[in-house]
Amino acid sequence: MSLENTEEHAIRHWWRTSIIDMKPGQIEFRGHPIQDLIGNVGFAQMIWLMTRGDLPSKAEADLFECALVAGVDHGPQAPSIAAARMAATCGVGLNNVMATGVNMLGDVHGGAGEQCAELYLDIAERMDAGVNLNDATRDGIAHWRETYGKIVSGFGHRFHKPVDPRAPRLMAMVREAASTGTVDGMFADIGEAVQAEIGRQRGIEIAMNIDGATAVIFCELGFPPPLSRGLFCLSRSVGVLSHGWEQMQQGGRNKGPMPPRFLPLYEDKT
Amino acid sequence: MSLENTEEHAIRHWWRTSIIDMKPGQIEFRGHPIQDLIGNVGFAQMIWLMTRGDLPSKAEADLFECALVAGVDHGPQAPSIAAARMAATCGVGLNNVMATGVNMLGDVHGGAGEQCAELYLDIAERMDAGVNLNDATRDGIAHWRETYGKIVSGFGHRFHKPVDPRAPRLMAMVREAASTGTVDGMFADIGEAVQAEIGRQRGIEIAMNIDGATAVIFCELGFPPPLSRGLFCLSRSVGVLSHGWEQMQQGGRNKGPMPPRFLPLYEDKT
Amino acid sequence: MSLENTEEHAIRHWWRTSIIDMKPGQIEFRGHPIQDLIGNVGFAQMIWLMTRGDLPSKAEADLFECALVAGVDHGPQAPSIAAARMAATCGVGLNNVMATGVNMLGDVHGGAGEQCAELYLDIAERMDAGVNLNDATRDGIAHWRETYGKIVSGFGHRFHKPVDPRAPRLMAMVREAASTGTVDGMFADIGEAVQAEIGRQRGIEIAMNIDGATAVIFCELGFPPPLSRGLFCLSRSVGVLSHGWEQMQQGGRNKGPMPPRFLPLYEDKT
């Protein structure tokens, strides 16, 4: 190998990837020519292929789509959606509108699914080591709280009381997929055990929310926790786009958080 | 109506939407309860419902998915992907990584499909007014160039010469959908007429690229031009997520655009 | 030059810059070693040096600072500030909070100063060609409106009526700087002529706003129009940071645009 090649190799290696291989006139994703994918795999399967490297079965893709469909939006009360709608009136492109919304899906919001998946996987690991479900759940929750605090991500909802309508439907889909052998069902058990244990500890039942339920699905399907956040961002991007576009059609210039006649209250601290 | 209600109404009206309706324990999108959507519509159908208000037929959704699948990624040479990968090494969340990439899909990149759709629709309008395809195409291109300049968005590719492998496959899918009556096929004709006309004018054939081909699909399916950009952003978000996640697994801290031993060249202008 | 050097040069040239020159242990900006700048030039002078290449006189820097000070904030009614405050409750870093706010300073908001500077410079060019101030102003406004529409950026304010308190103070500072020869004063004349002409046309006086006044300063000091936007973004970043930080101290999780008990109004369009 000549020195020139070494140089070139260093640069090409800096940007190495296993996702895409290109030559002029040729594009392959994870070993599949793009023309073989178009028309043969759906969008959800493509998301799976790109993030994981393999293609899911039809049944796996169906369950996967349930999670993607469930998380698209929670309306303009959510700061990410409100910010996107405001951005849409400030003279930026729809791409900037979408980035504004997605950028805000941080640890508190978009991170809930990731944190919940970490809890589920920790409980599963305890069970693999021989602990029974109830003990593993109790210990897993205790351990999780040392890192993240008392409120367990994925459970409880400040608006949807007593039930988040997305969770039972998603859990039913998991149970159905487990009944046909598409998934194991262990994380559905774990999710429900966490829900029961939190309820027991506080003395009143708690709802599983969208993050708790989608984390069950992503864990069942074998996605690592950070992708729980990434996939939620992808799903919620749909809502961000839809609201940004609706706002563009409604019009407005420099839309603030409330009608202009309401002035923020000034609190003198001097 | 009491004054209090007027006040409350003003605030609620400020954030009015036709996309989502919520009550505690209840979520409806465009009139469909979320539990009826989960498990019954795919992710692509959900995207359509959210952005348009109605649900597509299965055949429409299939063609729609072709466009979404085709645009997911073009590798780390693309600035949006490279920036996302660099962001992934800077200590920010995966949501911030995704926002970094999507934010860069501006007029030059993400806007190409939108601009191309505008051209197609302008040609279609000329034909509706009685002009034949060839004349409408020639006049439409001339008119478009007054706004956007000589290079027609959607045609030609600096890397994929002579053919962008995504375009012929996408066009074949449109033709197939037209043959079964799913779409009309008029925008496929228009797209090919634009390609032929540009080739004629420059004296050498030009390739239709991904933006030109997906704009055909989005126009056939009735999406307004700005959504061509928005839907491309959604599709490319998949690549942004995949590369960001791959980079996180590769590791690195504050990854620059080239290996650290290459210093930017200083050009003295003092 | 060997092939290896050619290769390396190509890569280094790809990232060429006249702003910074680095060697291990050595940093120079625009030819000035960093250790000579620290303690000897103020922050505003540094901004000037970095964006323009030369150092301003003390008097120029003083006028420049007036514009930077004037634009720092306009409170949480502004979408950029509200979005930043909401982001601060979503579990992202202060850098992401700041980016969220600055990202929204688009054509409608942050672009006003840039568009206004374009108008001023066009009028100045007409005067250089021999047209008198009044005619140049009238023609300049007419020409500007062909591109940007009826509302002239930099004039009028939906909240500060009849006077934006920042504008007269800024204009007084320009006049003072003109009286000592720091600047010419021509753009102050032009700004006031534009204000008078718009007032004449609508039959009622109009206020010059912050964008109109800072554009006068940036033009007097020789900044090109796009930097009017960039410098405004820098100035407003201070407000974005301050509000993001205040919000972090106030606390809150996923702060929406209005108190949670106000639900967005659902408008049925199915």
Added chain:
Amino acid sequence: MSLENTEEHAIRHWWRTSIIDMKPGQIEFRGHPIQDLIGNVGFAQMIWLMTRGDLPSKAEADLFECALVAGVDHGPQAPSIAAARMAATCGVGLNNVMATGVNMLGDVHGGAGEQCAELYLDIAERMDAGVNLNDATRDGIAHWRETYGKIVSGFGHRFHKPVDPRAPRLMAMVREAASTGTVDGMFADIGEAVQAEIGRQRGIEIAMNIDGATAVIFCELGFPPPLSRGLFCLSRSVGVLSHGWEQMQQGGRNKGPMPPRFLPLYEDKT
């Protein structure tokens, strides 16, 4: 108070702030009318007023400016600068370019100053409790590493070896300010003690870098740690703007991380 007023108060209270007070024709920051600030306080003083609530003395502002000047840029090798320059070729506004860069100043990069300030303050607290400087430093470092890992933020530089030219100059400015009583000098002692202790432990001297030195200044001046990050973002925004603007003048469309003829290396993992 009527019900209507209660309603209005709730909304105004939701956006309460101590930073800005507005009425039509009137703007006050932290109790100071804007017209009294313009022309009387510099940009750095304004930043202090906005983030802290009070105005600094001239001597405090001078030291503060040293830190702001020192951090403006580290060239296109830095991912934030490279990303901003790439964004500038993608057809987005200069505001979006700036946001792209600032968004990437996360925990690994922009967060270093914040983490370093936390260490300094922890050591100071141990000293307040009666521990001597050396022991407090050793214990503080050990404690800090439990949270953040072995590499102490603020010390060492992968490029500037053996000395980061910004640090000694900044430390000299702190010492000078301490000699006139502007600051105490305790954090300068602490910073140097940390540097010495790390060197002792690894058996070879280590350099203090820009984050370590600016954290000394921010701590001396009484800024809380998160503002170390925020102020760094403000400072680096200057470099982001300058490079984005230089790139816009250089031109280019969809600039990638390396010249187009270098293809990312494909690593087959199927």
